[in-house]
Amino acid sequence: MTSIISKFITKTLCDNQGGLDLDSLNAILSKSFTVADPLLQSVLLDGAAFALGGGETAAGAPRLGPGTLVVAKTRLRLCSAKAGQCSQCSQLHLCRFVVCGQCRFGNSCKNSHSLSSGKNQEILKSQGLQDLTERQLFQLLLQNNPRLLPEVCPHYNKGDGLHGSCKFSTSCTKLHICQHFLQGDCAFGTSCKRAHHFHVNKQLFQCFSCENVENLFQIYRNKFIIEGQGERRASEFPGRLLPPAVPQTLGGATRRPLSSKPKPASAPKPASDADKNEICLFFIRKNCSFKEKCARVHWHLPYRWQVSDSDGVTWTDLPDMEEIERAYCDPRQENSSTEQPSLTAKFLNLYFLKSQSAVDFLTMTFKSRPVRRLSTASSVSKPPHFILTTEWLWYWRNDTGQWLEFGQKDADAQASITPSMLEKLYWADRDGEVPFCAGNQQYILHFAGEETQMYQQNLKYQTKRKIRRRPRFVSADEVAIKLKSAGSSTAESLPQYWDKNDHPGCDYKLIQLSKSAEYNRIETLFKRTMPNSTIHQIQRIQNPSLWRVFEWQKEQMTKKNEGKSVNQLYLFHGTDESLVEAICEQNFDWRVCGTHGTVYGKGSYFAKDASYSDQYSRISSRRNKIMFVALVLVGDSTQGRSSYVRPPPKGNSKAFYDSCVNSESNPSIYVIFEKQQIYPEYLINYS
Structure with missing residues (x-):
């Protein structure tokens, strides 16, 4: 009975992109079988046939319950030897491109395209997989055989550059995508600086069928669940699956449906880096009830300038914070010193000395130590009723060195895009490109990941102009006025x-x-x-x-x-x-x-x-x-x-x-x- 149930579940999972949540699997299973709880538990906890992801016990081990994802697993692999160089191994002898979806060599391919050979059938039978259809088997192999899928680049997922710390950038043969996205636990969501799609890596999947390309996320998710869990002993899982429900009987066997009983509300999720660097709008209004549980920074202004201590962990508030902010909001300023350099050597030297003790906005440093600017949420990310959000303005530098705001008229032409539009696009994809027009000229604005590297390029002449993104200045007095006005409004x-x-x-x-x-x-x-x-x-x-x-x-x-x-x-x-x-x-x-x-x-x-x-x-x-x-x-x-x-x-x-x-x-x-x-x-x- 156990073998029958196990094979049925494997086939069902492979028909559903390799994995199903517990509720969905249970609903399908109950239409064909009535199984006692202990038997079903022993089947699903078979580490050789299934991997579990999602719900966890307090100790962090996968569990059967809320959020559990059941994934089909196998030890079967494709033989990695060249055609004709292996005779007695226990792995499938099959073209890897056929498994992925399409082999461009067709009938001239040196590797087998058939599962019906005597040796392959013998191997499938030894693994209990002889009853799987070709489509089911290929799904199972894709998420279990490591050499079938392009590897996720570990260097891309580290570092702050456009390609992380990967030195090969566009020539890298590994997958440039956010690994946490594939694992389903990326805390940054749409604001993540790493790719959450497979478009930039499409050359790596040329041999994949359209169906498999559409299912890449599920395939990689299943792969990470299988690799992350490995085989676990049944003792690591709770002995009791779920509470009693209405019994169903068939042939003397009694089974209570294996449904997902909700677990108690889980502990608060760890705050993302984006949350930790965002000032709480409710605290500014002096009414944040989350108090110390709040994921955001509690500060009385919509901005906060801090410098890193020598330990590299602690941040200290900078003095004259409002003046630093005032300077930063001016797109002409490259540091917090408000004095402009004089032409005389004496004053030029004095300016240099003063700028050394100022915040450098281009490198975000103060006396060679890192500086950070904390801020309230961008105004485009909140409804208009929210006060003291940060309004970001976008500027470009013309031929005379002047910084002009997007959307405002220049001597030549007005850009077809506004700061608000740019800000929304920037939040959607910080590595993206934005086409726009100014008069009869066409441009591409490159966000390029880092603010100091942003530029726009004329498509006809290929000339480049620098871009700056700076907030609209709000003084401490203006904050007080806005708070008072909001409190008195009806x-x-x-x-x-x-x-x-x-x-x-x-x-x-x-x-x-x-x-x-x-x-x-x-x-x-x-x-x-x-x-x-x-x-x-x-x-x-x-x-x-x-x-x-x-x-x-x-x-x-x-x-x-x-x-x-x-x-x-x-x-x-x-x-x-x-x-x-x-x-x-x-x-x-x-x-x-x-x-x-x-x-x-x-x-x-x-x-x-x-x-x-x-x-x-x-x-x-x-x-x-x-x-x-x-x-x-x-x-x-x-x-x-x-x-x-x-x-x-x-x-x-x-x-x-x-x-x-x-x-x-x-x-x-x-x-x-x-x-x-x-x-x-x-x-x-x-x-």
Whole structure:
């Protein structure tokens, strides 16, 4: 029985790009077999046939449960000897290009293109793989045989250059792609400076079929899971898979479905370097509830200049920070000394001495020590209602040495691109190129990875001009004025049912609901799957700041949807009681609040059924539990995957889906990647 189940699972996985999450595999398996839990556990924990990725135990070992990805594994390899030089080995004698998808030598190829030879059939039978179709076998070999896939360049994944520390750059025969992206754990997402696609390496996959090229991410993901796990003893895994469910019987055998019971909310994710270098907008407004748990820097200004200490670890604030910022915002300045050099030797020498004690903006150093500038998020990455974001301006240098802002009129012509457009493109791809026009001339702007290396080039004359990206200056006094103005402003369009007397500007207020139509609506939603629970209190969360952002996001999504209304749902979210205040104030942030697994993507998880979210509601100081009811702009949804850090594009179009789900036909779990699509509207206190 074990062998039959194992072979069925192997064939199923190979038909599904080599791996499946536990829920999907279980759904397919249950249509054909009824298997006792211990038997199924022993099959899946066979380290020779399957590798497990995703969910982990506290000790870091792969486990069967939430987020587990089951990947097909084999010891079978292709013989690496040349044709005719091997006779008795136990590996397949087959052309590697056929396995990859296409051999350009065709019938003249010296290597075998057939699996039906007596020797190959004997080898397949010895491995228990004789029943696999050719397509299934090739999928299995691709993710297990190391020599079939181009190796990921380890040097590209180190260093700060355009090609990392790889000295061969474009001539390198290894894959230049972010390894963490392939492993599904890149913390930088779309802002990562390394490639998250295979386009730049397409010459390495010329022998691959179109189908295999489309599935490269899954193939490499499976490969890393197999290589990273190796063979583990069954004792390393939990003895009990999952809780009891409704028993199913067939022929005297009883099996409880192996479904993914949610594990408790995981610990907060480690902050990325991007987060650690970003100043918290909520702290500037003096209301960050995450406090020491906040992934971002707490500072009272939207910029912070620091110099590295001699230990190379500690950073110290530079004096006269506002003056350094003022100088940096001037594109003419190459250092923080505001004095311009005189023509006389005496003053030239004096200027040189002063510049030595200034911050060098081109090398970002101060007295030969590294300097960093921390900043709030770019204004293009946040809705317009966010104050004190950093507005970046873009400049180019003309023939007379003047720095001119993009989009503003020059003596000759005005560029067809604005600083805002450039900033958005820069955030999308920092190694990219941007074509634009100025008058009757065409140009290409090269971001080139590093700000000091950016330039634009005239396509006709091939002349190059330097480019600079500098922020718009904001003084400490302006910060205070903006904070005061934001605090006194009123919300433009708050919901009619809100208590208008109880919203204190940017802060939030919890309003306890009395028995009413509003109360009954939320109670009915909750009781649909939690009929035996007792609701002690329902509170409405009134946060004008979050509401304005939510309404703005709805407007943007409606415009992209050609004016059609956007699909929005009330969904449930259970979390740790200690995070309630932070969520009410700043919305959901999966990196801080933890996640309910990442099997459908790295985002915030919401459930249609309260009973699902109940398993994530954790209590500490009291017996009652807390659950959020959020209004969520789910928009257009698609099937999620563990590798997603944002929804995928819709087919071949430039448009993206708005959210991911566990099932397109009957979704019950939604993954949201942009918190502007969420408004945490109610808190339910229950037992």
